[in-house]
Amino acid sequence: MISIQNVSKWYGDFQVLSDCSTEVQKGEVVVVCGPSGSGKSTLIKCVNGLEPFQAGTIVVDGTSVGSPKTDLPKLRSRVGMVFQHFELFPHLSITENLTLAQRKVLGRKDDEARRKGLALLDRVGLSAHAAKFPGQLSGGQQQRVAIARALAMDPIAMLFDEPTSALDPEMINEVLDVMVELAREGMTMMVVTHEMGFARKVANRVIFMDRGAIVEDADKDEFFGSPRSERAQAFLSKILSH
Amino acid sequence: MNYNWDWSVFFKSTGIGSEIYLDWFITGLGWTVALSLSSWVIALLLGTVLGVMRTLPGRFAARFATVYVELFRNVPLLVQLFVWYFLVPDWLPEKLELWFKQDLHPATSAFISVTVCLGLFTAARVCEQVRTGIQALPRGQAMAAYALGLRLPQVYRKVLLPQAFRIIIPPLTSEFLNVFKNSSVASLIGLMELLAQTKQTAEFTANLFEAFTLATVIYFVLNMALMLIMRGVEKRVRVPGLIALGGK
Numbered sequence: 001m002i003s004i005q006n007v008s009k010w011y012g013d014f015q016v017l018s019d020c021s022t023e024v025q026k027g028e029v030v031v032v033c034g035p036s037g038s039g040k041s042t043l044i045k046c047v048n049g050l051e052p053f054q055a056g057t058i059v060v061d062g063t064s065v066g067s068p069k070t071d072l073p074k075l076r077s078r079v080g081m082v083f084q085h086f087e088l089f090p091h092l093s094i095t096e097n098l099t100l101a102q103r104k105v106l107g108r109k110d111d112e113a114r115r116k117g118l119a120l121l122d123r124v125g126l127s128a129h130a131a132k133f134p135g136q137l138s139g140g141q142q143q144r145v146a147i148a149r150a151l152a153m154d155p156i157a158m159l160f161d162e163p164t165s166a167l168d169p170e171m172i173n174e175v176l177d178v179m180v181e182l183a184r185e186g187m188t189m190m191v192v193t194h195e196m197g198f199a200r201k202v203a204n205r206v207i208f209m210d211r212g213a214i215v216e217d218a219d220k221d222e223f224f225g226s227p228r229s230e231r232a233q234a235f236l237s238k239i240l241s242h
Numbered sequence: 243m244n245y246n247w248d249w250s251v252f253f254k255s256t257g258i259g260s261e262i263y264l265d266w267f268i269t270g271l272g273w274t275v276a277l278s279l280s281s282w283v284i285a286l287l288l289g290t291v292l293g294v295m296r297t298l299p300g301r302f303a304a305r306f307a308t309v310y311v312e313l314f315r316n317v318p319l320l321v322q323l324f325v326w327y328f329l330v331p332d333w334l335p336e337k338l339e340l341w342f343k344q345d346l347h348p349a350t351s352a353f354i355s356v357t358v359c360l361g362l363f364t365a366a367r368v369c370e371q372v373r374t375g376i377q378a379l380p381r382g383q384a385m386a387a388y389a390l391g392l393r394l395p396q397v398y399r400k401v402l403l404p405q406a407f408r409i410i411i412p413p414l415t416s417e418f419l420n421v422f423k424n425s426s427v428a429s430l431i432g433l434m435e436l437l438a439q440t441k442q443t444a445e446f447t448a449n450l451f452e453a454f455t456l457a458t459v460i461y462f463v464l465n466m467a468l469m470l471i472m473r474g475v476e477k478r479v480r481v482p483g484l485i486a487l488g489g490k
């Protein structure tokens with residue numbers, strides 16, 4: 001479904017990604033972790049072409065992301081993305097947030113988009129808030145709306161960039177629950193997170209990044225049981241200790 | 243000061259038809275409002291386009307807008323007006339030049355010159371406000387919009403500009419007020435707007451203080467009215483919970 005081959009990226013002289021390769025199969029859940037600044041966000045933003053890269057290839061469902069012939073907006077409309085700071089559109093109501101791209105990108109009729117949006121809102125347990133604005137919801141609620149907004153486009157895969165790290169602790173689980181359910185339904189997911197409980201529960205594989213490189217790419221049990229690299233071991237012991 | 247105020251001067255006949263001096267002020271106010279509103283429409287439309295250009299990833303558009311802003315902001319308004327009124331018509335194709343100089347009523351050609359001048363001058367200032375507004379938004383907003391598959395024009399129209407404009411209503415209001423004040427430059431090329439009518443009344447009647455006091459009051463009331471209108475607009479478009487949302 002997602003194939004990343006030898007991807008490198010530079011900001012001027014500074015190499016953010018060096019020779020990254022991995023694959024995400026259909027229905028697979030891959031967790032990406034690693035220290036701050038290791039290039040996790042950059043890597044998953046390359047997957048839907050939000051960040052350009054200078055070397056290597058990324059192919060999503062048969063479409064090459066880096067190719068100049070690719071209709072990037074069209075590709076992006078098929079890949080859902082959830083951000084650390086939610087990024088709901090604050091000037092639009094929850095319903096409008098859920099329907100905007102359905103109408104403008106997919107060309108769905110108003111009532112069809114609304115029906116779809118409200119069904120997903122109900123699914124994340126927030127149907128009572130349809131008429132509110134993002135600023136009137138808690139962080140956890142906003143992130144659940146953001147997930148619903150991405151799902152409304154019927155994505156073939158979902159990318160998450162630290163979806164819970166801007167949340168107060170008591171709100172983390174309500175978001176993770178939605179993500180776990182999604183994973184169990186067979187959604188293809190690439191998730192940057194340090195929530196190792198989530199990784200243990202639903203991940204198929206765990207990728208560990210450091211200084212722009214993929215240092216470890218292993219099955220979940222292998223990763224948690226006996227990570228091969230020292231840096232991954234050190235990282236794991238640090239985040240599991242608290 | 244030993245001055246005999248005589249407010250009845252405004253109701254005296256000007257000696258031209260049945261006009262009283264107050265009529266001159268009303269005509270002047272009409273020109274001032276017409277000038278300011280048409281200049282503002284130009285400034286707002288062009289300024290928005292330029293402001294967007296300054297935030298585009300492409301080099302050429304951004305550079306063009308930057309040069310525009312530097313040029314129109316740094317040359318004094320009065321110089322710009324003389325260029326538009328005295329020089330530009332000479333550079334027009336001959337037919338257009340003759341039409342502008344001879345066929346048009348002098349007031350109309352002066353009106354066109356001032357409107358274009360003030361519109362383009364203010365557009366440079368609006369551009370900077372729009373750019374600031376867009377750049378004040380979290381970078382993630384554009385990212386999220388693109389991630390949903392929206393195309394660049396949609397991202398600006400539906401996501402960035404509606405938010406940016408809400409942020410910049412206060413500075414835009416003061417630009418709008420400036421347009422009204424700046425419109426008085428028109429008096430220098432003979433357009434009989436409010437200031438010109440005031441000067442003329444002062445000369446005809448020798449009631450200089452009364453004339454300028456009335457003009458001051460009219461400008462003041464105009465400004466207050468505009469400020470109230472803009473405050474109403476601000477309230478109307480206010481988004482529930484937006485302030486609580488803050489930066490992130």
Ligand SMILES: Nc1ncnc2c1ncn2[C@@H]1O[C@H](COP(=O)(O)OP(=O)(O)OP(=O)(O)O)[C@@H](O)[C@H]1O
Pocket residue numbers: 011014016034035036037038039040041042043
């Ligand atoms: N626009 C940019 N220009 C220059 N350097 C950048 C830019 N964006 C990111 N970087 C650098 O690239 C590196 C990787 O950034 P990235 O955001 O991908 O890291 P991350 O693993 O997601 O970190 P975090 O856990 O803090 O989110 C960092 O060192 C960062 O400083």
Ligand SMILES: [Mg+2]
Pocket residue numbers: 040041042161162
């Ligand atoms: Mg990151």
